[in-house]
Amino acid sequence: MSILKSPLTRKLSAFVALSDADLDILSRFHRSRKTFLPGHEMVTEGQAKQTAFILAEGWACSYKILPDGGRQIVDIQIPGDFLGLRSVLFRTADHSVEAVTRLEASVVLAADILDGFGQSPRLATAILWAASRDEAMVVEHLVNLGRRNADERMGHFLLEMGARLKLVGLGDKLGYDCPLTQYHLADVLGLTAVHVNRVLRNLREDGLVTFQKGHVTFDDFQRLKEFSGFDIDYLDHDGPLLR
Amino acid sequence: MSILKSPLTRKLSAFVALSDADLDILSRFHRSRKTFLPGHEMVTEGQAKQTAFILAEGWACSYKILPDGGRQIVDIQIPGDFLGLRSVLFRTADHSVEAVTRLEASVVLAADILDGFGQSPRLATAILWAASRDEAMVVEHLVNLGRRNADERMGHFLLEMGARLKLVGLGDKLGYDCPLTQYHLADVLGLTAVHVNRVLRNLREDGLVTFQKGHVTFDDFQRLKEFSGFDIDYLDHDGPLLR
DNA sequence: CGCTGTGTTGAAGTAATTCAATTCTAGTGG
DNA sequence: CCACTAGAATTGAATTACTTCAACACAGCG
The missing domain is CATH 2.60.120.10 (Jelly Rolls)
Incomplete structure (x- = not known):
């Protein structure tokens, strides 16, 4: 390349x-x-x-x-x-x-x-x-851990990965391939793997998002965004006016 | 100056x-x-x-x-x-x-x-x-929120502030003045103010650290460090060999 | 085939929140 | 000086969120 x-x-x-x-x-x-x-x-x-x-x-x-x-x-x-x-x-x-x-x-x-x-x-x-x-993303992650419950945290994380992957052409509004296990998700979100499983079931049964067999599918993108309090702005920063 | x-x-x-x-x-x-x-x-x-x-x-x-x-x-x-x-x-x-x-x-x-x-x-x-x-501190804060319980989180935070203040000459091994309210602490640690109060009582009664009237006193510095899993290294980084 | 890593579910226990009430403290005005 | 106030700290009781432990299902792979 x-x-x-x-x-x-x-x-x-x-x-x-x-x-x-x-x-x-x-x-x-x-x-x-x-x-x-x-x-x-x-x-x-x-x-x-x-x-x-x-x-x-x-x-x-x-x-x-x-x-x-x-x-x-x-x-x-x-x-x-x-x-x-x-x-x-x-x-x-x-x-x-x-x-x-x-x-x-x-x-x-x-x-x-x-x-x-x-x-x-x-x-x-x-x-x-x-x-x-990168630091802005870590900060958002910190806010996620500190002030959102498990379901919102998961929704927010899946949306964030979706937005980042879309920027490099590896996903779209419908979903993306995700190689993370439920153990990875647990370690990202500060939960146990058992609870991650239940959280994913909640979100799936609520028709918000489905994560199965290594693929994330946004079942209702707009509602998931509202539910998770997701705001893409922190990923979207333009720089200062340096020509 | x-x-x-x-x-x-x-x-x-x-x-x-x-x-x-x-x-x-x-x-x-x-x-x-x-x-x-x-x-x-x-x-x-x-x-x-x-x-x-x-x-x-x-x-x-x-x-x-x-x-x-x-x-x-x-x-x-x-x-x-x-x-x-x-x-x-x-x-x-x-x-x-x-x-x-x-x-x-x-x-x-x-x-x-x-x-x-x-x-x-x-x-x-x-x-x-x-x-x-600064980012290293935010990362440590994130780990704190994700993987420590309320008591450990509080201990870790009070130790970190102590270490930072000592670097600029505003505190020592015994303690430091701290203008934060329990509401501030709650918003730092991802807890409720009510629970912060109970946590501070736990730590005080266990003889680890006392935070009262705007002053933090380390009652047992060493034991608090062990209890909180505090490792100062992330604050202590030297830079690369740039002359 | 049996193994290992991953996902799924139930039941019981623990940590933290919520709601509500009370006390303490410093500051303000009479 | 005291009464009044607002912010901050404290405590109890009930509830909710999450963990823990234990068991089992499923898939890929030697």
């Missing part, structure tokens, strides 16, 4: 107009392409000298493990997303990342990113924007 | 060695100093053309309001913290910010930040690092 067409380029270009020189620097980020198998731990919390990745194909998840062995998934990554960006800015990773499906990702070196900043402040701004957009 | 001594400079300098030129650019961020009264809304969700601030004195909180009127506080800000940084990178603010106490803050213009990036990539890196550090 040409650098012009990569999901990351598309995402960053939505924010700032990147020059040919910027694109050239960006292309150097993609050192080598690697394949990972489902369940493989790509970044490990607490370990130093981690690499970052740009996800080209497949799904991954970032998570933290608690002292009692519990797990909280912080974010799901889909094609075009950065992966482990904070783990190169910090000396040791503050979270782990694991492949959900078989996936392909470009390796990004910390040095390349930092050098890139020196050569193109415009690119630095674009990456700060991308990082901020 | 000289720019050399400002809380923000201190924070950024911990990450990269800033040159005199960098410090000069940074000093231009502090356009004017403003005072706000408790409860004043400094940044409003959904509104365009917001300014960012650097908090010099007092406490603030960032939050989102839900359709049902509920509120989730995403982060508490103390002196030295950026405030509303994402609201200038995006065209409209994705969250609101309100003064908790009477506070003083320097106004920061979006244009100054973006121009600063062009003039000093090193400064851009430092600010990206600071933003990442």
